[in-house]
Amino acid sequence: MDTARLKESWESVTRFGGQVPLFFYSTLFLTYPAVREMFPAGMSAQRDKLVGALGRIVAHVDDLDQAMPFLRQLGRDHRKFAVTAEHYPAVGQALLTTLAHFLGEEWTPELAADWTAAYTLVAEVMTTAARDSTQSTPPWWNAEVIRHERRTAEIAVLTVRTDHPLHYAPGQSVSVETHLRPRIWRYYSPANVPRNDGVIEFHVRMVDGGAVSAALVQAIQPGDVLRLGAPVGARLTLDHKQDIVLIAGGTGLAPLKALLGQVAEEGFHRTAHLFVGARRAHELYDMPSLQAFAQAVPRVRVIPAVSHDPRFTGPRGLAGQVALGHGPWHGHEIYVCGSPEMVADTRDMVLAAGIDAERIHCEEFSGYQGPTENVQSVLKRG
Missing domain, CATH: 2.40.30.10 (Translation factors)
Structure with a gap:
């Protein structure tokens, strides 16, 4: 399998932009019409995601060892769509037909064999994981x-x-x-x-x-x-015993609030500082619950930060700015969750403050609708 040839051919196909997913779905639904009912009625929101995700995974099959946990997770997660092993050949055939169409004379028997082998390997990992998970968990x-x-x-x-x-x-x-x-x-x-x-x-x-x-x-x-569906993601989970700083924007508060619950239940004493950001005071939608939590668990401190409300009497500014102002955070692990823009800006602030990148935990957002470790339905939904 020539992985360099796989990557080069995929780059050639992506130059056709939105024509690629349109051709792929048309081929898939015409060839296997029963598959259409597994997809939402409106397809415009996901077209680019499916083929882009699928192509990148298969084209980078040389990194399969590193991608194994991710692929197994995808396989297990696809059970909620009623995806079975019989559906994978249909998707694979539509992919190969799409590649052949856009590559034209570049689509040689050797390249076709490489893509077939790579897709078969990826599909095997996913179907095996899905089959194994039926012994312990429901599809949803x-x-x-x-x-x-x-x-x-x-x-x-x-x-x-x-x-x-x-x-x-x-x-x-x-x-x-x-x-x-x-x-x-x-x-x-x-x-x-x-x-x-x-x-x-x-x-x-x-x-x-x-x-x-x-x-x-x-x-x-x-x-x-x-x-x-089945739980996914590991970037925001706690796998260490260091003290933590949590920086939340909007409903990015949710997973960080769950981390506070974990801190409260742990058998050792770590501290947690939660900085909750909002544009205006009324958008601090969960403060009564958070304040009650902090009163019950002395190792937890909750600090609200409001950026665009002159009437707010507490800390003013972006959550990341307020958090850094309460530092320095030597020895602390930093967790950030919010909108993609908030996460990127906060990460840049923290890096600029001299905190090592490996101590910053945040979801990296991709072209799919969600974080990269939570990629949704590469073979179906995108």
Whole structure:
């Protein structure tokens, strides 16, 4: 398998831009029409994601050892879409047809053999992981909404209870589907540690054009049932015993609040400083809960930061700026979560303050709709 040839050919195909996913989906649905019902009715939001993700994974098959955990995770996660081993050849054939179409004379028998071998290897890893996971977990978890609190015009806090235990690490995310937007999954982070009663808290901000977030904020009601996918991600989890600084923007608070819960339950004494950022004071939507938490756990300190509200009497400025002003944070691990822009800007601030990059933990956002370690449905959803 000539991996250099795989990468070069993929770069050639990507020059055709949006024509590539259009051709791919047309080929897939015409050849295997039964697959169409597995996708959402509206395809415009995901077209570029699927082929881009799939092509990059296969073209970089020489890094497969490093990608193994990621591919296994994808394989397990695809069970929620009712993807079976029989679907992988259909996707593979559509991919090869698409490559042949756009590469033209460059599509040689040798290159076709390389792409076939690479895709077969990737598919085998994913299907094996999916098959193995059937022994221990369901394809998805049903989660009844037991409370829905509209905290601001754009933010709601949902409390749900799963029908089976959902084991996740604080800081991870799970994908969520609602019957109001069928076959569209979006990732949200639990805001609490796993509980024996299956109760999970989600923080949801309504985003412009976000069909799922709008449904969860505006229309979902107690008694409705959501579907949850397997937990994913490791960048925001705690795998050390150092003291921590948590910097949250908006509903990026959720996974960091879960980390506070983990700190409270640990058998050793680490300290945690949480800096919660918002533009205006009324957007600090979870402060009563956070303040009660800090009062109950002396090792936890919560500091709000408001950037655009002159009436606010507490710390003013961006959450990252306020956090650095309370430093220096020698020996602390730094966790950042918020919008992609907030995460990037805060990481730059922290680096400029002289903190080593390996001590900064944040999700890296990709071209998919979500963080790279939470890549959603490379073979289906993008």
